[in-house]
Amino acid sequence: MTPFTAILRKDLRVELRTLRSLPAMALFAVTAFVIFRFGLDRTSLDGELAAGVLVPTLLFAALLAINRLFVAEREEGGFELIRLAPIDRTVLFAAKASALVIYLVVLELIAVPIFALFFLDTASGLVPFALVLVLADIGLAATGTVISTIATMSSARDLLAPLILLPLLVPLVIAAAGAGEHLLSAGGPDYGGFGKWLGLLGLYDLVFLLVGYATFDFLLED
Amino acid sequence: MTPPLALENGGYVGAAYLVFLLLLLIYVAIMASKLQRIQRELSSLAELADRPSSGDPDHDVGDVHQREHEIEAVRQGGRR
Amino acid sequence: MATALQQITLRRLAIVTVAVMGAGYALAFLYAPQDATEGFAQKIFYLHVPLAIVSLLGFIVAGIHAIRHLRSGDPKHDARSYVSIHISVILGLAVLLTGAIWAKSQWGVWWEWREPTLVSFLIVFLLYATYYPLRYAIEDRDRQARYASVFAITAGAFVPLNFLAVRLAQPYIHPRTFSSSGGLPGEMLLAFLVCLAGMALLWLTLVWFELDAKAASANLGRIRRALEAS
Numbered sequence: 445m446t447p448f449t450a451i452l453r454k455d456l457r458v459e460l461r462t463l464r465s466l467p468a469m470a471l472f473a474v475t476a477f478v479i480f481r482f483g484l485d486r487t488s489l490d491g492e493l494a495a496g497v498l499v500p501t502l503l504f505a506a507l508l509a510i511n512r513l514f515v516a517e518r519e520e521g522g523f524e525l526i527r528l529a530p531i532d533r534t535v536l537f538a539a540k541a542s543a544l545v546i547y548l549v550v551l552e553l554i555a556v557p558i559f560a561l562f563f564l565d566t567a568s569g570l571v572p573f574a575l576v577l578v579l580a581d582i583g584l585a586a587t588g589t590v591i592s593t594i595a596t597m598s599s600a601r602d603l604l605a606p607l608i609l610l611p612l613l614v615p616l617v618i619a620a621a622g623a624g625e626h627l628l629s630a631g632g633p634d635y636g637g638f639g640k641w642l643g644l645l646g647l648y649d650l651v652f653l654l655v656g657y658a659t660f661d662f663l664l665e666d
Numbered sequence: 667m668t669p670p671l672a673l674e675n676g677g678y679v680g681a682a683y684l685v686f687l688l689l690l691l692i693y694v695a696i697m698a699s700k701l702q703r704i705q706r707e708l709s710s711l712a713e714l715a716d717r718p719s720s721g722d723p724d725h726d727v728g729d730v731h732q733r734e735h736e737i738e739a740v741r742q743g744g745r746r
Numbered sequence: 747m748a749t750a751l752q753q754i755t756l757r758r759l760a761i762v763t764v765a766v767m768g769a770g771y772a773l774a775f776l777y778a779p780q781d782a783t784e785g786f787a788q789k790i791f792y793l794h795v796p797l798a799i800v801s802l803l804g805f806i807v808a809g810i811h812a813i814r815h816l817r818s819g820d821p822k823h824d825a826r827s828y829v830s831i832h833i834s835v836i837l838g839l840a841v842l843l844t845g846a847i848w849a850k851s852q853w854g855v856w857w858e859w860r861e862p863t864l865v866s867f868l869i870v871f872l873l874y875a876t877y878y879p880l881r882y883a884i885e886d887r888d889r890q891a892r893y894a895s896v897f898a899i900t901a902g903a904f905v906p907l908n909f910l911a912v913r914l915a916q917p918y919i920h921p922r923t924f925s926s927s928g929g930l931p932g933e934m935l936l937a938f939l940v941c942l943a944g945m946a947l948l949w950l951t952l953v954w955f956e957l958d959a960k961a962a963s964a965n966l967g968r969i970r971r972a973l974e975a976s
Contacts, residue, residue: 598883611873615911678851
């Protein structure tokens with residue numbers, strides 16, 4: 445990567461106010477887990493129920509994070525400054541998407557162990573599941589960066605971003621929950637179908653990183 | 667193989683094709699109202715085109731009655 | 747070849763569409779044999795599946811128009827993209843409705859999560875339904891068109907991925923799909939292909955029709971502005 449990317453990433457990370465928003469995001473995830481405990485009336489989860497609680501919770505936390513990161517930046521004018529700078533706009537896409545991935549990974553490092561503490565009998569499936577989550581995060585970041593950029597430039601930005609994003613993220617949910625159903629099963633991780641979910645995630649990431657890379661320029665030109 | 671047209675369960679088939687036709691008809695109706703709007707706009711523009719293009723800067727474009735009188739006056743004048 | 751293309755007018759296209767669709771459905775009902783397991787209700791197949799295929803292709807075509815719009819900046823490509831999505835959404839609605847009716851006749855339920863085409867379509871439909879609020883929420887014409895194009899490209903790339911994902915999510919045991927038992931015998935295949943061609947022509951006719959209407963409105967706007975200025 446070029447030095448510009450490195451500088452940009454550092455700048456963005458500071459601008460992300462990672463420390464400020466993360467506690468709130470983690471709190472959201474934990475509270476959601478509590479709600480699920482009562483909503484499902486279960487104290488331990490495994491297999492498809494475990495995946496069914498963990499994946500959507502992370503998804504909604506990610507949506508809140510995207511809202512926080514991109515919308516807030518737009519309102520504080522940080523976006524304008526970067527637009528005026530004479531740098532390749534696709535670098536901006538790479539930087540923003542990377543920042544979002546990092547953010548999501550940190551969020552998961554907090555939320556997933558707490559989930560295990562609350563609901564899982566065996567945590568051995570979490571290691572392969574971490575790989576699944578990282579791949580999903582990359583896809584989420586690619587699509588999320590494009591769509592939230594579109595949304596922040598519109599008038600209904602709060603509503604529009606999740607509305608457009610949720611259907612787009614369904615394949616990621618399918619893959620993550622599908623993998624989680626096997627990896628988080630009661631008897632320890634079961635690798636049935638693991639390859640196909642990784643393949644789907646990889647394909648999704650590739651396609652949407654490409655789409656974002658190719659179209660981001662057009663979102664920022666005047 | 668059974669003959670092509672044995673009609674049990676005909677209700678569902680009919681319903682499906684009917685739904686499709688209805689959607690098409692609704693689309694036609696919407697396009698028809700668009701066409702009506704275009705026709706109305708067209709005739710109002712025809713009136714606009716008929717008034718004298720004298721480029722009078724004081725001419726009040728918003729005054730429809732004024733315009734109708736002027737069109738009538740021009741027509742009368744043209745006939746003599 | 748170029749002059750041959752020029753001979754294609756909307757009127758001629760519409761006539762050909764009617765002819766092909768008429769032939770297709772005549773074949774479907776009077777020529778193709780009835781499916782042994784599904785009975786007469788299987789005839790919905792000749793409506794539902796062509797609708798689905800044409801609608802999906804329409805979304806992808808819209809993505810291609812969007813790419814051309816971004817590359818050239820010419821608003822006519824944006825208009826084509828917009829109208830393509832519009833017509834495909836309408837056909838998509840028809841897919842969901844006819845699918846529900848077919849599901850009811852086959853399995854006694856109005857919705858079936860295990861039918862991959864139906865579920866994928868629901869997701870695609872939900873996505874493209876956001877196209878309208880998206881356009882509506884951006885005031886600046888030029889930016890609106892550009893953003894809509896980026897959306898159309900993203901969504902177009904999404905369509906095949908989504909189908910793959912939903913198919914992969916199907917349970918291995920007892921999947922319920924609309925696909926006919928075994929392969930299609932020759933007569934059914936012929937009828938199906940003609941119906942498919944007819945549906946594609948219908949899509950083209952409707953898109954062309956709507957583009958003409960939009961162009962007419964736009965021209966009227968220009969004329970009005972010119973007249974009011976003089």
